[in-house]
Amino acid sequence: MTPLVVSLWLLNVTLDTVGQLAFKAAAGDPRAGDGVARWKYMLARPWIWVGVASYVAEFLVWIAFLSLVDLSEGVLLGSINIVVIMIAGRLLFKEKLTPLRVTGIALVTAGVALVGLAGGG
Amino acid sequence: MSRARFYAIGFTVLVLFDTLVQLSFKYAGNHAFPPEANWAWIVRVFGHPWIYVAVIGYVGNFFTWMTLLKHAPIGPAFAVTHLEVVSVMLFSVWLFGEPLTWPRVLGATVIVAGIVCLAFAESDAHPEHDAPTEAKGALGVAAGD
Numbered sequence: 001m002t003p004l005v006v007s008l009w010l011l012n013v014t015l016d017t018v019g020q021l022a023f024k025a026a027a028g029d030p031r032a033g034d035g036v037a038r039w040k041y042m043l044a045r046p047w048i049w050v051g052v053a054s055y056v057a058e059f060l061v062w063i064a065f066l067s068l069v070d071l072s073e074g075v076l077l078g079s080i081n082i083v084v085i086m087i088a089g090r091l092l093f094k095e096k097l098t099p100l101r102v103t104g105i106a107l108v109t110a111g112v113a114l115v116g117l118a119g120g121g
Numbered sequence: 122m123s124r125a126r127f128y129a130i131g132f133t134v135l136v137l138f139d140t141l142v143q144l145s146f147k148y149a150g151n152h153a154f155p156p157e158a159n160w161a162w163i164v165r166v167f168g169h170p171w172i173y174v175a176v177i178g179y180v181g182n183f184f185t186w187m188t189l190l191k192h193a194p195i196g197p198a199f200a201v202t203h204l205e206v207v208s209v210m211l212f213s214v215w216l217f218g219e220p221l222t223w224p225r226v227l228g229a230t231v232i233v234a235g236i237v238c239l240a241f242a243e244s245d246a247h248p249e250h251d252a253p254t255e256a257k258g259a260l261g262v263a264a265g266d
Contacts, residue, residue, distance in 0.1 A: 027190040059179070063166060066143075067150030072213040072225055075143055075206045079232050082203055082239070100242035107235030111228040118224030 001069070001116065008065040009077060012058055016081045017088050019054030022047045024093065076115040082108050124192075131189045132204075138182040139205040144212055145175035203236055 001009070026047040032038045042048045066074045083105050089095040097105075149172040150156070153165035166172055206229055213219040 023187065024190060027187050055179075055183075060163065060166070063146050063150045063153070063172075064156035064162075066147050067154050067156050070213065070219045071143060071147040071217060072210040072219050072221070074147075075209045076225060076228050076232060079203055079206060082236070086239075098242050100238050104235040104238030104242060107238060108232050109235075111230070111232035111235060114224055114231060115228035118222065118228075 001119065005065065005068050008061055008068070012061045012065055012078065013081055013084050015054045015058035015061060017084050019051045019058060020081075020085050021088055021092060022051035022054060024089070026051060028093070073115060077112055079108055080112045083112075128189070131185060135182060135185050135189070136205050136208065138178045138185065140208045140212065142175050142178035142182060143205065143209045144216065145171045145178060147213075147217065149175060204233065206232060 026042045026045065029041070029045075029047075032041040062078075069077070086095075086097075086101065086105060090097050149166055149169055152169040152171065153162055156162055210221070210225065210229055214221050
Protein backbone atom coordinates (compact mmCIF):
# COMPACT_ATOMS: atom_id res chain seq x y z
CA MET A 1 0.00 0.00 0.00
CA THR A 2 1.29 3.48 -0.86
CA PRO A 3 1.35 6.28 1.78
CA LEU A 4 -1.69 7.86 0.06
CA VAL A 5 -3.67 4.61 0.30
CA VAL A 6 -2.72 4.21 3.98
CA SER A 7 -3.70 7.85 4.73
CA LEU A 8 -7.09 7.46 3.03
CA TRP A 9 -7.64 4.17 4.92
CA LEU A 10 -6.88 5.80 8.31
CA LEU A 11 -9.03 8.84 7.51
CA ASN A 12 -11.89 6.55 6.53
CA VAL A 13 -11.68 4.62 9.83
CA THR A 14 -11.69 7.88 11.81
CA LEU A 15 -14.68 9.39 9.95
CA ASP A 16 -16.64 6.13 10.12
CA THR A 17 -16.09 5.83 13.88
CA VAL A 18 -17.15 9.42 14.58
CA GLY A 19 -20.20 8.99 12.32
CA GLN A 20 -21.34 5.68 13.81
CA LEU A 21 -20.96 6.86 17.39
CA ALA A 22 -22.83 10.09 16.61
CA PHE A 23 -25.72 8.09 15.11
CA LYS A 24 -25.71 5.80 18.14
CA ALA A 25 -25.91 8.83 20.42
CA ALA A 26 -28.84 10.15 18.34
CA ALA A 27 -30.76 6.85 17.99
CA GLY A 28 -30.13 5.57 21.51
CA ASP A 29 -31.56 8.61 23.30
CA PRO A 30 -34.44 7.19 25.42
CA ARG A 31 -36.22 10.59 25.51
CA ALA A 32 -36.69 10.55 21.72
CA GLY A 33 -40.07 8.73 21.73
CA ASP A 34 -41.45 6.97 18.63
CA GLY A 35 -42.37 7.48 14.98
CA VAL A 36 -42.37 11.00 13.52
CA ALA A 37 -41.78 12.55 16.96
CA ARG A 38 -38.59 10.49 17.29
CA TRP A 39 -37.25 11.83 13.99
CA LYS A 40 -38.19 15.41 14.91
CA TYR A 41 -36.40 15.01 18.23
CA MET A 42 -33.26 13.61 16.60
CA LEU A 43 -33.16 16.21 13.79
CA ALA A 44 -33.38 19.07 16.31
CA ARG A 45 -30.23 17.88 18.08
CA PRO A 46 -26.62 18.04 16.89
CA TRP A 47 -25.63 14.35 17.03
CA ILE A 48 -27.44 13.27 13.89
CA TRP A 49 -25.85 16.18 11.97
CA VAL A 50 -22.36 15.30 13.23
CA GLY A 51 -23.08 11.82 11.87
CA VAL A 52 -24.28 13.13 8.50
CA ALA A 53 -21.23 15.43 8.09
CA SER A 54 -18.86 12.56 8.92
CA TYR A 55 -20.64 10.29 6.44
CA VAL A 56 -20.42 12.86 3.61
CA ALA A 57 -16.67 13.27 4.14
CA GLU A 58 -16.22 9.51 4.51
CA PHE A 59 -18.17 8.97 1.27
CA LEU A 60 -15.57 10.94 -0.75
CA VAL A 61 -12.56 9.49 1.10
CA TRP A 62 -13.82 5.95 0.53
CA ILE A 63 -14.40 6.49 -3.23
CA ALA A 64 -10.84 7.85 -3.56
CA PHE A 65 -9.52 4.86 -1.56
CA LEU A 66 -11.43 2.30 -3.65
CA SER A 67 -10.21 3.78 -6.92
CA LEU A 68 -6.62 3.04 -5.79
CA VAL A 69 -7.07 -0.56 -4.59
CA ASP A 70 -9.01 -3.63 -5.76
CA LEU A 71 -12.59 -3.56 -4.41
CA SER A 72 -12.18 -7.00 -2.80
CA GLU A 73 -9.03 -5.82 -1.01
CA GLY A 74 -10.65 -2.48 -0.08
CA VAL A 75 -13.69 -3.98 1.64
CA LEU A 76 -11.51 -6.46 3.55
CA LEU A 77 -9.21 -3.67 4.78
CA GLY A 78 -12.31 -1.65 5.69
CA SER A 79 -13.32 -4.41 8.14
CA ILE A 80 -10.94 -2.84 10.69
CA ASN A 81 -13.77 -0.32 11.29
CA ILE A 82 -15.62 -3.09 13.20
CA VAL A 83 -12.78 -3.32 15.71
CA VAL A 84 -12.29 0.42 16.16
CA ILE A 85 -16.03 1.12 16.55
CA MET A 86 -16.51 -1.75 19.01
CA ILE A 87 -13.68 -0.49 21.23
CA ALA A 88 -15.01 3.08 20.98
CA GLY A 89 -18.54 1.81 21.86
CA ARG A 90 -17.06 0.12 24.90
CA LEU A 91 -15.36 3.34 26.00
CA LEU A 92 -18.27 5.72 25.35
CA PHE A 93 -21.46 3.67 25.79
CA LYS A 94 -20.17 1.04 28.27
CA GLU A 95 -21.07 -1.79 25.88
CA LYS A 96 -19.78 -5.13 27.13
CA LEU A 97 -16.53 -6.67 25.85
CA THR A 98 -16.98 -10.38 26.63
CA PRO A 99 -14.24 -13.00 25.86
CA LEU A 100 -16.18 -14.01 22.72
CA ARG A 101 -16.23 -10.42 21.51
CA VAL A 102 -12.51 -10.05 22.23
CA THR A 103 -11.91 -13.24 20.16
CA GLY A 104 -13.98 -11.78 17.31
CA ILE A 105 -12.04 -8.53 17.46
CA ALA A 106 -8.72 -10.44 17.38
CA LEU A 107 -9.80 -12.54 14.39
CA VAL A 108 -11.03 -9.56 12.35
CA THR A 109 -7.80 -7.68 13.11
CA ALA A 110 -5.72 -10.71 12.09
CA GLY A 111 -7.66 -11.05 8.81
CA VAL A 112 -7.22 -7.36 7.97
CA ALA A 113 -3.49 -7.57 8.79
CA LEU A 114 -3.16 -10.62 6.53
CA VAL A 115 -4.74 -8.83 3.57
CA GLY A 116 -2.93 -5.53 4.23
CA LEU A 117 0.53 -7.03 4.65
CA ALA A 118 0.14 -9.21 1.55
CA GLY A 119 -0.23 -6.02 -0.49
CA GLY A 120 -2.14 -5.37 -3.71
CA GLY A 121 -2.81 -8.24 -6.07
CA MET B 122 -42.53 -9.09 15.07
CA SER B 123 -40.01 -11.19 16.99
CA ARG B 124 -36.54 -9.86 17.65
CA ALA B 125 -34.96 -12.68 15.57
CA ARG B 126 -37.18 -12.00 12.56
CA PHE B 127 -36.63 -8.27 12.84
CA TYR B 128 -32.86 -8.81 12.84
CA ALA B 129 -32.92 -11.37 9.99
CA ILE B 130 -34.94 -9.14 7.65
CA GLY B 131 -33.14 -5.97 8.66
CA PHE B 132 -29.63 -7.33 8.27
CA THR B 133 -30.41 -9.04 4.93
CA VAL B 134 -31.71 -5.76 3.54
CA LEU B 135 -28.62 -4.03 4.93
CA VAL B 136 -26.16 -6.49 3.28
CA LEU B 137 -27.95 -6.11 -0.08
CA PHE B 138 -27.79 -2.30 0.15
CA ASP B 139 -24.13 -2.46 1.24
CA THR B 140 -23.12 -4.66 -1.71
CA LEU B 141 -24.85 -2.38 -4.21
CA VAL B 142 -23.23 0.67 -2.63
CA GLN B 143 -19.68 -0.77 -2.70
CA LEU B 144 -19.96 -1.86 -6.33
CA SER B 145 -21.28 1.59 -7.28
CA PHE B 146 -18.46 3.30 -5.34
CA LYS B 147 -15.87 1.27 -7.24
CA TYR B 148 -17.46 2.14 -10.59
CA ALA B 149 -17.69 5.84 -9.63
CA GLY B 150 -14.07 5.91 -8.41
CA ASN B 151 -12.83 4.22 -11.55
CA HIS B 152 -14.60 6.74 -13.77
CA ALA B 153 -13.21 9.69 -11.76
CA PHE B 154 -9.64 8.30 -11.67
CA PRO B 155 -7.11 9.58 -10.61
CA PRO B 156 -8.34 10.78 -7.17
CA GLU B 157 -7.37 14.37 -6.33
CA ALA B 158 -8.13 16.64 -3.35
CA ASN B 159 -9.87 19.22 -5.52
CA TRP B 160 -13.21 20.29 -6.97
CA ALA B 161 -12.43 18.83 -10.41
CA TRP B 162 -12.29 15.33 -8.94
CA ILE B 163 -15.63 15.78 -7.12
CA VAL B 164 -17.16 17.01 -10.41
CA ARG B 165 -15.83 13.88 -12.13
CA VAL B 166 -17.27 11.67 -9.36
CA PHE B 167 -20.72 13.25 -9.65
CA GLY B 168 -20.59 13.38 -13.45
CA HIS B 169 -21.33 9.68 -13.75
CA PRO B 170 -24.61 7.84 -13.01
CA TRP B 171 -23.03 5.25 -10.67
CA ILE B 172 -22.60 7.74 -7.84
CA TYR B 173 -26.37 8.26 -7.79
CA VAL B 174 -26.98 4.52 -7.54
CA ALA B 175 -24.59 4.59 -4.56
CA VAL B 176 -26.51 7.51 -3.02
CA ILE B 177 -29.82 5.63 -3.32
CA GLY B 178 -28.25 2.58 -1.69
CA TYR B 179 -26.72 4.79 1.00
CA VAL B 180 -30.08 6.37 1.88
CA GLY B 181 -31.77 2.94 2.06
CA ASN B 182 -28.86 1.73 4.17
CA PHE B 183 -29.14 4.74 6.50
CA PHE B 184 -32.83 4.26 7.34
CA THR B 185 -32.43 0.49 7.76
CA TRP B 186 -29.41 1.10 10.01
CA MET B 187 -31.09 3.75 12.18
CA THR B 188 -34.08 1.44 12.67
CA LEU B 189 -31.86 -1.49 13.71
CA LEU B 190 -29.70 0.65 16.01
CA LYS B 191 -32.63 1.57 18.20
CA HIS B 192 -32.33 -1.81 19.89
CA ALA B 193 -28.97 -3.31 18.89
CA PRO B 194 -25.68 -2.45 20.62
CA ILE B 195 -23.57 -0.62 18.05
CA GLY B 196 -20.61 -3.03 17.79
CA PRO B 197 -22.34 -6.34 16.99
CA ALA B 198 -24.97 -4.67 14.78
CA PHE B 199 -22.17 -3.11 12.79
CA ALA B 200 -20.27 -6.42 12.65
CA VAL B 201 -23.13 -8.39 11.09
CA THR B 202 -23.45 -5.84 8.30
CA HIS B 203 -19.83 -6.61 7.40
CA LEU B 204 -20.75 -10.02 6.03
CA GLU B 205 -20.93 -7.97 2.84
CA VAL B 206 -17.17 -8.59 2.39
CA VAL B 207 -17.98 -12.03 0.95
CA SER B 208 -20.67 -10.88 -1.47
CA VAL B 209 -18.60 -7.88 -2.58
CA MET B 210 -15.51 -10.09 -3.10
CA LEU B 211 -17.42 -12.51 -5.35
CA PHE B 212 -18.96 -9.67 -7.36
CA SER B 213 -15.48 -8.08 -7.72
CA VAL B 214 -14.06 -11.24 -9.27
CA TRP B 215 -17.01 -11.44 -11.65
CA LEU B 216 -17.45 -7.76 -12.61
CA PHE B 217 -13.91 -6.35 -12.30
CA GLY B 218 -11.86 -9.50 -12.97
CA GLU B 219 -10.00 -9.06 -9.67
CA PRO B 220 -7.73 -11.97 -8.64
CA LEU B 221 -8.98 -14.14 -5.76
CA THR B 222 -5.54 -14.36 -4.10
CA TRP B 223 -4.78 -16.67 -1.15
CA PRO B 224 -4.19 -13.81 1.34
CA ARG B 225 -7.64 -12.42 0.40
CA VAL B 226 -9.43 -15.77 0.70
CA LEU B 227 -7.65 -16.54 3.98
CA GLY B 228 -8.14 -12.97 5.26
CA ALA B 229 -11.86 -13.05 4.38
CA THR B 230 -12.25 -16.45 6.11
CA VAL B 231 -10.58 -15.20 9.30
CA ILE B 232 -12.61 -11.95 9.22
CA VAL B 233 -15.89 -13.87 8.75
CA ALA B 234 -14.91 -16.19 11.64
CA GLY B 235 -14.42 -13.05 13.74
CA ILE B 236 -17.80 -11.70 12.63
CA VAL B 237 -19.47 -15.03 13.56
CA CYS B 238 -17.90 -14.78 17.06
CA LEU B 239 -19.31 -11.28 17.40
CA ALA B 240 -22.75 -12.49 16.29
CA PHE B 241 -22.71 -15.29 18.92
CA ALA B 242 -21.54 -12.82 21.55
CA GLU B 243 -24.60 -10.77 20.65
CA SER B 244 -27.07 -13.66 21.14
CA ASP B 245 -25.40 -14.48 24.49
CA ALA B 246 -25.95 -10.90 25.56
CA HIS B 247 -29.67 -11.18 24.73
CA PRO B 248 -31.02 -14.55 26.00
CA GLU B 249 -34.53 -15.68 25.04
CA HIS B 250 -36.11 -14.57 28.31
CA ASP B 251 -34.78 -11.09 27.64
CA ALA B 252 -37.58 -8.53 27.42
CA PRO B 253 -38.82 -8.58 23.80
CA THR B 254 -38.39 -5.30 22.01
CA GLU B 255 -40.79 -4.16 19.33
CA ALA B 256 -39.50 -2.56 16.16
CA LYS B 257 -41.32 0.67 15.51
CA GLY B 258 -39.14 2.15 12.76
CA ALA B 259 -39.80 2.37 9.05
CA LEU B 260 -38.63 -1.21 8.51
CA GLY B 261 -41.00 -2.67 11.10
CA VAL B 262 -43.95 -0.94 9.45
CA ALA B 263 -42.88 -2.04 5.96
CA ALA B 264 -42.57 -5.65 7.13
CA GLY B 265 -46.25 -5.62 8.07
CA ASP B 266 -46.64 -5.47 11.84
